[in-house]
Amino acid sequence: MVPSAMRKKERSTLSAGDWEQHALIMIAECGIRAVAVESLARRMGVTKGSFYWHFPNRDSLIEQSLLRWEKHDEANLQASLGAIDNPRERLRSFFLRTSREKLTHNVLSSLCSAADHPQVEPLLERVAERRMSHIKSAYIEIGFAESEASHRARLTYSAYLGFLQLRRQHQAPGFSTEEFEAYMMHVIETLIPG
Amino acid sequence: MVPSAMRKKERSTLSAGDWEQHALIMIAECGIRAVAVESLARRMGVTKGSFYWHFPNRDSLIEQSLLRWEKHDEANLQASLGAIDNPRERLRSFFLRTSREKLTHNVLSSLCSAADHPQVEPLLERVAERRMSHIKSAYIEIGFAESEASHRARLTYSAYLGFLQLRRQHQAPGFSTEEFEAYMMHVIETLIPG
DNA sequence: AGCAGTCCATACGTTAGAGTATGGAAAATG
DNA sequence: CATTTTCCATACTCTAACGTATGGACTGCT
Secondary structure (H helix, E strand, O other), rough: OOOOOOOOOOOOOOHHHHHHHHHHHHHHOOOHHHHOHHHHHHHHHHOOOHHHOOOOOHHHHHHHHHHHHHHHHHHHHHHOOOOOOOOOHHHHHHOOOOOHHHHHHHHHHHHHHOOOOOOOOOHHHHHHHHHHHHHHHHEEEEEEEHHHHHHHHHHHHHHHHHHHHHHOOOOOOOOOHHHHHHHHHHHHHOOOOO | OOOOOOOOOOOOOOOOHHHHHHHHHHHHOOOHHOOOOOOOOOOHHHOOOHHHOOOOOOOHHHHHHHHHHHHHHHHHHHHHHOOOOOOOHHHHHHHHOOOOOOHHHHHHHEEEEEOOOOHHHHHHHHHHHHHHHHHHHHHHHHHHHHHHHHHHHHHHHHHHHHHHHHHHOOOOOOOOHHHHHHHHHHHHHHOOOO
């Protein structure tokens, strides 16, 4: 194991992780139903034979890819939101995170288009729970009552999901444009009073 | 044409409109990719032979079905929103419409999951434009400035789309429940000041 | 050198669904 | 009544994609 020449680009043999990574890229670009074994293999310069050595079947690849994405996203959420003390700044940061981490958000956006998929559905539930819970506790810290904070968290997350949907429809302003910034300011002022 | 026994349920032969209607039901229930000729035919108690007499191909069925839905939805929007003078009541009515017209909204929700589909994309664009334009003009009547109203309309429609997404994930309260009503009240108070 | 395990290529079997070709029954029409 | 038109069933072809079976090359170990 661990041969001396295991540098990323020099490695000639693939790992399961490589397949998962490419699957996630495929999900972000073309959706989960585009994760086809043979087309992925072509894209990676190999054939199906490689895939079926690393995975028993297609579902397994999807399962592992989604788990990998979820872990990455969870760590990401903790790192970018857990460290900020001021709850208002934490909510601001939640919105602005949409600008960075493009791959992660594109994966989520694609997964939202497959909410009925048996492997995607529970994942989306967990992600939504985690994020809304973060948002809700921030609102509670600001001073809202329990049920108020709950509703406002749902509205906040809905606005986020709706923005992703509008982006999929090419009807949301691109990131880092002045229109995007202006809209973000409006959202923050409307949803985060004070 | 128009034989005497053309009553809806007595008619033994199908029309193109029947196929479009069943296609829309299929879209609402299982998404647009589930609109398969043979499965639809089985569901309607006939075979493919019938379909390919009424339509040249599958794309044509989808095109006609979507056009039919769009017309119905547009008329619906005019009827339920155009007749209300008070802009605040008009916005309230926009949200509450989610409770009724279940088929129409389920179709839209399913279509949002196929925003990358070449036949769905332009439709979603037109629908969003129409609805946001209605919402924006209501905000302008209330007294918001141009750009403010524009942003607020986008936020409002995003909240609506996000709610549909959460419903697809089984994470939004069911209609006609007290939780749904409470959430709606919160949304209205937050997005429609005064 | 020789053996075993690792990784991949190739060829095949199988299924779902789109679309075509054709025949047949029933209704409308002359 | 005869014929044409309408509407649908049946039987094919074709393609994409999953999964399997098997052989071969390369690598590390003894």
